[in-house]
Amino acid sequence: xxxxAARIDGLSHRYPEQDDGQWALAxxxxxxxxGVITGLAGPDGAGKTTLMRIMAGLLRPTAGKVDVVGLDPVxxxxxxxARVGYMPQKFGLYEDLTVMENLVLYADLRGVVGAExxxxxxxxxxxxxxxPFMGRLGGNxxxxxxxxxxxxxxxxxxxxxxxxxxxxVGVDPISRRDLWGMVQSLAEGGMAVVWATxxxxxxxxxxxxxxxxxxxxxxxxxPEEQRERMRGRCVHVRNIPGxxxxxxxxxxxxxxVVDGVIQGxxxxxxxxxxxxxxxxxxxxxxxxxxxxxVEPRLExxxxxxxxxxxxxxxxxxxxxxxxxxxxxxxxxxxxxAHELTRKFGDFTAADHVTFNVREGEIFGLLGPNGAGKSTTxxxxxGLLRPTxxxxxxxxxxxxxxxxxxxQKLGYMAQKFSLYGNLNxxxxxxxxxxxxxxxxxxxxxxxxxxxxxxxxxxxxxxxAGELPxxxxxxxxxxxxxxxxPPLLFLDEPTSGVDPVTRREFWMHINALVDKGxxxxxxxxxxxxxxxxxxxxxxYRGRMIATGPPDELKRQAADGDLAVPTFEEAFIRxxxxxxxxxxxxxxxxx
Amino acid sequence: MIxxxxxxxxxxxxxxxxxxxxxxxxxxxxxxxxLQLAVFPFxxxxxxxxxxxxxxxxxxxxxxxxxIQRYHAASAFSDVLxxxxxxxxxxxxxxxxxxLAIRVPPDFSKKVLAGTPVAIQALIDGRRSNAAQIAFSxxxxxxxxxxxxxxxxxxxxxxxxxxxxxxxxxYKWFVLPSLVAIxxxxxxLLVTAMSLAREREEGxxxxxxxxxxxxxxxxxxxxxxGILVSMTQSxxxxxxxxxxxxxxxxxxVWLLLTATFAYSLALSGVGLLISSFSTSQQQAFMGMxxxxxxxxxxxxxxxxxxxxxxxxxxxxxxxxxxxxxSMAKGIFLKSYGFSAVAxxxxxxxxxxxxxxxxxxxxxxxxxxx
Numbered sequence: 001x002x003x004x005a006a007r008i009d010g011l012s013h014r015y016p017e018q019d020d021g022q023w024a025l026a027x028x029x030x031x032x033x034x035g036v037i038t039g040l041a042g043p044d045g046a047g048k049t050t051l052m053r054i055m056a057g058l059l060r061p062t063a064g065k066v067d068v069v070g071l072d073p074v075x076x077x078x079x080x081x082a083r084v085g086y087m088p089q090k091f092g093l094y095e096d097l098t099v100m101e102n103l104v105l106y107a108d109l110r111g112v113v114g115a116e117x118x119x120x121x122x123x124x125x126x127x128x129x130x131x132p133f134m135g136r137l138g139g140n141x142x143x144x145x146x147x148x149x150x151x152x153x154x155x156x157x158x159x160x161x162x163x164x165x166x167x168x169v170g171v172d173p174i175s176r177r178d179l180w181g182m183v184q185s186l187a188e189g190g191m192a193v194v195w196a197t198x199x200x201x202x203x204x205x206x207x208x209x210x211x212x213x214x215x216x217x218x219x220x221x222x223p224e225e226q227r228e229r230m231r232g233r234c235v236h237v238r239n240i241p242g243x244x245x246x247x248x249x250x251x252x253x254x255x256x257v258v259d260g261v262i263q264g265x266x267x268x269x270x271x272x273x274x275x276x277x278x279x280x281x282x283x284x285x286x287x288x289x290x291x292x293x294v295e296p297r298l299e300x301x302x303x304x305x306x307x308x309x310x311x312x313x314x315x316x317x318x319x320x321x322x323x324x325x326x327x328x329x330x331x332x333x334x335x336x337a338h339e340l341t342r343k344f345g346d347f348t349a350a351d352h353v354t355f356n357v358r359e360g361e362i363f364g365l366l367g368p369n370g371a372g373k374s375t376t377x378x379x380x381x382g383l384l385r386p387t388x389x390x391x392x393x394x395x396x397x398x399x400x401x402x403x404x405x406x407q408k409l410g411y412m413a414q415k416f417s418l419y420g421n422l423n424x425x426x427x428x429x430x431x432x433x434x435x436x437x438x439x440x441x442x443x444x445x446x447x448x449x450x451x452x453x454x455x456x457x458x459x460x461x462x463a464g465e466l467p468x469x470x471x472x473x474x475x476x477x478x479x480x481x482x483x484p485p486l487l488f489l490d491e492p493t494s495g496v497d498p499v500t501r502r503e504f505w506m507h508i509n510a511l512v513d514k515g516x517x518x519x520x521x522x523x524x525x526x527x528x529x530x531x532x533x534x535x536x537x538y539r540g541r542m543i544a545t546g547p548p549d550e551l552k553r554q555a556a557d558g559d560l561a562v563p564t565f566e567e568a569f570i571r572x573x574x575x576x577x578x579x580x581x582x583x584x585x586x587x588x
Numbered sequence: 589m590i591x592x593x594x595x596x597x598x599x600x601x602x603x604x605x606x607x608x609x610x611x612x613x614x615x616x617x618x619x620x621x622x623l624q625l626a627v628f629p630f631x632x633x634x635x636x637x638x639x640x641x642x643x644x645x646x647x648x649x650x651x652x653x654x655x656i657q658r659y660h661a662a663s664a665f666s667d668v669l670x671x672x673x674x675x676x677x678x679x680x681x682x683x684x685x686x687x688l689a690i691r692v693p694p695d696f697s698k699k700v701l702a703g704t705p706v707a708i709q710a711l712i713d714g715r716r717s718n719a720a721q722i723a724f725s726x727x728x729x730x731x732x733x734x735x736x737x738x739x740x741x742x743x744x745x746x747x748x749x750x751x752x753x754x755x756x757x758x759y760k761w762f763v764l765p766s767l768v769a770i771x772x773x774x775x776x777l778l779v780t781a782m783s784l785a786r787e788r789e790e791g792x793x794x795x796x797x798x799x800x801x802x803x804x805x806x807x808x809x810x811x812x813x814g815i816l817v818s819m820t821q822s823x824x825x826x827x828x829x830x831x832x833x834x835x836x837x838x839x840x841v842w843l844l845l846t847a848t849f850a851y852s853l854a855l856s857g858v859g860l861l862i863s864s865f866s867t868s869q870q871q872a873f874m875g876m877x878x879x880x881x882x883x884x885x886x887x888x889x890x891x892x893x894x895x896x897x898x899x900x901x902x903x904x905x906x907x908x909x910x911x912x913x914s915m916a917k918g919i920f921l922k923s924y925g926f927s928a929v930a931x932x933x934x935x936x937x938x939x940x941x942x943x944x945x946x947x948x949x950x951x952x953x954x955x956x957x
Binding site for chain 1: 598
């Protein structure tokens with residue numbers, strides 16, 4: 001019988017600001033075993049962090065039984081802190097201290113001194129591979145290295161239970177793999193680990209899983225159980241004649257289909273339980289298409305459990321007029337970057353990036369954090385001046401008449417830049433106002449937007465208090481009030497639950513049908529698959545470009561004939577590293 | 589042009605809506621106003637009432653008793669502390685129980701009756717020099733009066749003082765017009781410096797920059813609400829000064845409004861400049877304070893500028909608050925007309941053009957990088 005590091009029953013928590021009937025956690029039960037990684041998965045706002053903080057003894061729960069390493073986390077907090085390592089989402093690294101100084105500080109705080117400290121440091125520096133960077137300032141580390149240092153600091157004092165709150169956020173796929181490997185080896189050494197994540201692909205790799213949604217545990221067990229449950233229900237539709245987005249919309253409207261996404265050239269569908277295959281009438285609309293059963297994912301199970309994805313209808317599509325880029329604009333280069341370079345001091349954030357985006361295309365900039373995709377993106381929408389090179393939007397040079405170009409673009413940022421203390425109506429009115437809409441035109445447009453996005457009942461609700469999904473709809477509505485032919489999206493769905501993400505992409509697909517050209521930055525592999533073409537940005541340079549499937553083919557080799565998009569991404573980056581290393585070697 | 593104006597109006601309307609969006613934000617605007625209005629006129633009193641003196645009387649003669657009775661009767665001294673030895677006299681000063689200590693020597697009555705000169709010792713608490721000096725002058729007055737009566741004839745010439753513009757030296761007359769200026773400072777800086785920093789923190793600033801609005805329009809959209817709020821708040825204080833505290837208003841209302849406008853204009857430039865260097869509200873707040881404190885000190889409100897070294901006198905001359913306080917006092921108390929405020933008004937307009945242009949350049953420079 002394995003030892004339990006944490007045992008939680010009937011745990012409920014409500015924050016003082018929450019109304020009656022609202023719970024941050026409702027009747028949660030959790031078992032954390034030693035020697036395995038327990039995944040705590042769910043979208044933002046599901047209650048993962050609240051649960052973690054209760055386990056770490058930082059929050060007194062409203063009700064329920066909590067037992068962590070044999071202690072009551074509230075009453076025995078002091079003893080508990082010495083035996084539990086908690087790494088919050090933003091770990092408290094001191095940016096002005098070096099790697100070593102940070103470690104020493106945490107050792108002091110945990111009372112690890114003398115020979116014990118020396119041996120633990122030796123072990124941790126080897127383990128995390130941070131030895132070469134001992135003298136570097138915390139602030140100068142990459143996202144991945146910061147997380148490794150955070151992990152090392154958390155491990156000082158040899159905790160029995162390790163609580164990691166979304167350690168994979170802001171870390172590129174390669175460092176994420178490293179980090180995962182490290183934590184896995186800790187678990188194999190007998191430590192109990194809880195790994196909270198919003199990425200379901202990450203959760204899928206855990207030994208035990210607790211899947212949460214809206215404060216409740218909706219599944220607890222092995223991830224395989226869920227995947228097994230979905231076996232025979234996931235299909236790829238390949239070689240679709242005509243527009244794959246139209247096919248997806250039809251498929252989602254079919255009652256046999258609970259979920260569907262675009263994956264490069266293909267459409268991936270999840271069938272309703274007990275339905276053996278797709279409807280013949282649906283397939284008749286895509287003659288020659290090939291149906292292949294594929295390996296289920298945890299995300300399929302999640303969507304199935306929460307009642308399926310959106311039905312594929314976008315009311316927005318019915319009310320938005322078709323847009324045209326206008327005469328005299330090259331339809332093959334609606335957005336174009338030519339040798340775009342941006343330097344910050346000695347550091348080149350974007351290095352001679354060149355691409356053209358066609359009219360009605362979804363173009364994605366993909367890359368790890370800090371690779372230069374945001375820099376490139378910001379130059380393309382006129383937020384940042386290039387050091388050299390040119391950025392054109394609808395044939396307008398952003399350096400010369402940025403104002404004229406800006407009237408034609410809609411912009412939506414990761415953080416949904418809304419005025420949180422103003423209500424929905426006022427937000428819409430403001431954004432229309434600064435684009436010059438007024439009078440009856442404005443009123444009509446607002447009524448249509450409120451209707452299309454189902455925002456009517458939230459008219460007078462303050463934007464900051466909207467549910468996440470509606471916040472996103474409002475942000476999109478604000479960006480679209482002036483009917484821009486170009487749409488710039490900066491990490492539009494990070495931190496959003498999978499259902500809302502699908503809904504968002506339904507709207508984007510509908511807009512593309514109306515002739516809107518979309519440029520999007522993302523680090524979500526799923527999201528990248530929606531794009532028609534991708535530019536892979538790494539260390540400031542564009543290392544590959546093409547449709548997602550083309551990039552997968554480029555990455556394929558004898559070892560791996562059909563890579564997933566993430567695998568392709570890692571391989572392409574790795575190859576680039578190798579190429580640079582050998583080039584560097586020759587010149588040296 | 590009209591199209592552009594509509595867009596700026598949208599910005600201004602949004603800004604005002606945000607200011608009045610929640611109870612908390614309204615409270616943020618009103619609380620400093622009410623608190624300062626309630627506390628300032630009483631807290632920054634320059635008068636010495638309710639001061640206490642300590643008296644060590646080593647003489648038991650009638651002359652000494654009479655003098656001490658006179659000290660006691662002076663309205664400035666609410667509390668008279670009688671002590672019996674030199675040590676307790678020192679203690680009274682030491683423990684700040686008395687502002688001033690008087691020591692009447694043992695042979696006081698004898699010498700007064702004999703007609704020989706006699707000295708009374710006064711000990712002043714140098715740590716509270718201002719108040720103690722004022723208290724001391726009361727004591728001297730009382731003593732001189734006593735001496736005059738003893739001698740039996742009045743001095744051949746005496747100085748008669750009349751305080752022009754504030755005949756009763758009512759400190760409220762002096763404090764409240766300055767408070768109008770100080771409230772205008774707080775509200776204008778709060779709105780201009782903090783709101784932009786907030787936009788930057790919440791990411792809405794980028795959203796504004798991708799719209800057709802240029803940085804100059806965004807600045808204008810921020811400056812106008814700041815000026816409006818600051819003019820409204822200082823009008824409230826000015827009315828309270830007149831109707832609640834009874835300060836006379838001898839000038840013209842439109843002139844005070846014009847002066848407030850010119851001052852707010854200059855300050856909005858300062859606020860925008862602070863905000864262009866701040867990436868967070870916290871930084872903006874720090875910036876606001878590092879501007880406000882020296883600005884008040886150098887304005888002549890707390891200490892006379894004439895006694896400052898030349899460099900500080902120069903800073904005081906380019907400090908917008910100096911000019912506004914001088915105009916506010918003049919319009920309230922000295923029935924200043926347009927020609928009297930014109931030099932200060934011109935100075936403020938010159939300062940405005942400098943602050944606004946610098947802020948504009950900082951904005952342009954920032955959006956470029």
